[in-house]
Amino acid sequence: MDSAMTTNTLKLPEKATKKRDWIETVFHLLFLGCAMVGVLSVATIAWFVFHEGLPAFQQAGISEIIFGREWLPPALFGIAPMIVASLISTLGAVIIGVPIAILTAVFLAELAPKWLANLVRPAVELLAGIPSVVYGFFGLVIIVPMIEVLFHIPAGNTILAGIIVLAIMILPTVITISETSLRALPSTYKEAALALGASHIYSIFRVLIPAARSGIYTGISLGVARAIGETMAIIMVMGNAPAMPGSLLEPARTLTANIAMEMSYATGIHASALYSTGIVLLVFIVLLNASLLYLNHKRSH
Amino acid sequence: MNKLTINNLDLFYGENHALKDISLNIPNRKVTALIGPSGCGKSTLLRTLNRMNDLVENVKITGDVHFDGEDIYQQSDVKALRKRVGMVFQKANPFPMSIFENVAFGLKAQGVKSTEEIKAVVEESLRSAALWDEVKDRLDSDAFGLSGGQQQRLCIARAIAMEPEVILMDEPTSALDPIATHKIEELMDELRKKFTIVIVTHSMNQAKRIADKTAFFWMGELVEHGETDQIFNNPIDTRTQGYVSGEFG
Numbered sequence A: 001m002d003s004a005m006t007t008n009t010l011k012l013p014e015k016a017t018k019k020r021d022w023i024e025t026v027f028h029l030l031f032l033g034c035a036m037v038g039v040l041s042v043a044t045i046a047w048f049v050f051h052e053g054l055p056a057f058q059q060a061g062i063s064e065i066i067f068g069r070e071w072l073p074p075a076l077f078g079i080a081p082m083i084v085a086s087l088i089s090t091l092g093a094v095i096i097g098v099p100i101a102i103l104t105a106v107f108l109a110e111l112a113p114k115w116l117a118n119l120v121r122p123a124v125e126l127l128a129g130i131p132s133v134v135y136g137f138f139g140l141v142i143i144v145p146m147i148e149v150l151f152h153i154p155a156g157n158t159i160l161a162g163i164i165v166l167a168i169m170i171l172p173t174v175i176t177i178s179e180t181s182l183r184a185l186p187s188t189y190k191e192a193a194l195a196l197g198a199s200h201i202y203s204i205f206r207v208l209i210p211a212a213r214s215g216i217y218t219g220i221s222l223g224v225a226r227a228i229g230e231t232m233a234i235i236m237v238m239g240n241a242p243a244m245p246g247s248l249l250e251p252a253r254t255l256t257a258n259i260a261m262e263m264s265y266a267t268g269i270h271a272s273a274l275y276s277t278g279i280v281l282l283v284f285i286v287l288l289n290a291s292l293l294y295l296n297h298k299r300s301h
Numbered sequence B: 001m002n003k004l005t006i007n008n009l010d011l012f013y014g015e016n017h018a019l020k021d022i023s024l025n026i027p028n029r030k031v032t033a034l035i036g037p038s039g040c041g042k043s044t045l046l047r048t049l050n051r052m053n054d055l056v057e058n059v060k061i062t063g064d065v066h067f068d069g070e071d072i073y074q075q076s077d078v079k080a081l082r083k084r085v086g087m088v089f090q091k092a093n094p095f096p097m098s099i100f101e102n103v104a105f106g107l108k109a110q111g112v113k114s115t116e117e118i119k120a121v122v123e124e125s126l127r128s129a130a131l132w133d134e135v136k137d138r139l140d141s142d143a144f145g146l147s148g149g150q151q152q153r154l155c156i157a158r159a160i161a162m163e164p165e166v167i168l169m170d171e172p173t174s175a176l177d178p179i180a181t182h183k184i185e186e187l188m189d190e191l192r193k194k195f196t197i198v199i200v201t202h203s204m205n206q207a208k209r210i211a212d213k214t215a216f217f218w219m220g221e222l223v224e225h226g227e228t229d230q231i232f233n234n235p236i237d238t239r240t241q242g243y244v245s246g247e248f249g
């Protein structure tokens, strides 16, 4: 280096730069490491579930398990009733819960006076924090007896009870995410609609909700994930009979309930069959995420 | 003939006295330009004319605005007013839907069902906005696929489709390049035959080119208004003189 330039004041920054580079590298590695925790966890979980579940598929056959209607371990491992129960209870929860949630989100974002929104919003957030076992209590004490009275049936532990409890459980997720995405819209959409003489409600349904739909889809899919993965509350209110349900007023057992109830004592091929139940569950979640990606992708083109 | 008459209008945003005792006539089928330095209340005044300020919390308005002789702040049907007084915003703000649906939006909001009628109005509006030839083959594609200048003309078409009597424009070309700006100015020359136009602009040249009347605002006050020629060539007030000669802004 030119000797005229090597003064103290010039050397100092160089040292500092080196130190800064070093810190940059450390932080890069730190960020990378943290990001890897999530990826590794997913990979490990998937690997284990598949590793443990495959023997059951090999021994009993994929179609025996997926389409079989009898669950009699260690002889028969048909989980079709559980698949149906999981899908029906989740679908029912979405049909009931999502419209309520979206209307609530619209109310909070657009219509409610401030004081009322400040009352409803914390209540909704509290709902998100309630442990699922407490939802189970609520279902047992209120929903189940109500169904018995309304439909004149001896036992209210039914798919319908599960649907209602799940519908309430997914509310906070869908509400919060939908409200956030409605609030994130530029005010120009609303102003443009109103300036054309459209009513507030018309603007909400024709402009604001469609404009916020990718956020709303995300909320719904998180809600679906919560509903299909819910275990504790479902075990408490749905009756858990591992038979193909004939109607919403019959008990049923979901995929998650099947695993949770039998894992503690299952051994050998029976345990493996429970893991294969888990595989089916994972596949559903992956399909759900894929369809969300697809919807958002289609939207952005 | 005055389309709009503003009498002793005062507007407060909370404590902020944004418009001070404004009295101004807006002549029918003429272009009136509102000019003045940033923050002087031009947009605020524009937004009192279609009551968009109703959306802002804590706004207090005194005085009156007459539209064809009727006090718009006494009449309760804001939607009917906004149908007759259209608005074009500073930044083009098409809805996230197709070109066709954007122009059809206002009609559908009014409950017009007939597809034939809607189609006809959409085409006519796009023609009036000098956009038809550029988009006629892709009416069903997303409005965001248009260029900035095209989007702004789409917003003008959307406003025209309601057959308003007045069109309010808040710096409609400030986000556009000179060529797109020129197109919109040409368009306004056509539109003035049918509509009353009130335009906010920061460009003196634009005001000189397109406006019949010009009003100069200063810190919430209407300093001076009159024929555009007079405001630019023979301003009476020294503040107007300073502003139009570009001494300050």
Ligand SMILES: Nc1ncnc2c1ncn2[C@@H]1O[C@H](COP(=O)(O)OP(=O)(O)OP(=O)(O)O)[C@@H](O)[C@H]1O
Pocket (backbone or CB within 6 Å): B013, B016, B018, B036, B037, B038, B039, B040, B041, B042, B043, B044, B045, B056
């Ligand atoms: N929604 C609002 N709430 C509170 N104050 C506002 C609001 N809109 C404007 N103001 C205030 O009113 C005054 C006038 O604002 P306005 O937007 O009308 O100015 P303008 O002349 O359009 O300025 P510009 O040329 O920058 O657009 C400013 O002091 C501004 O801060």
Ligand SMILES: [Mg+2]
Pocket (backbone or CB within 6 Å): B042, B043, B044, B170, B200
């Ligand atoms: Mg402005």
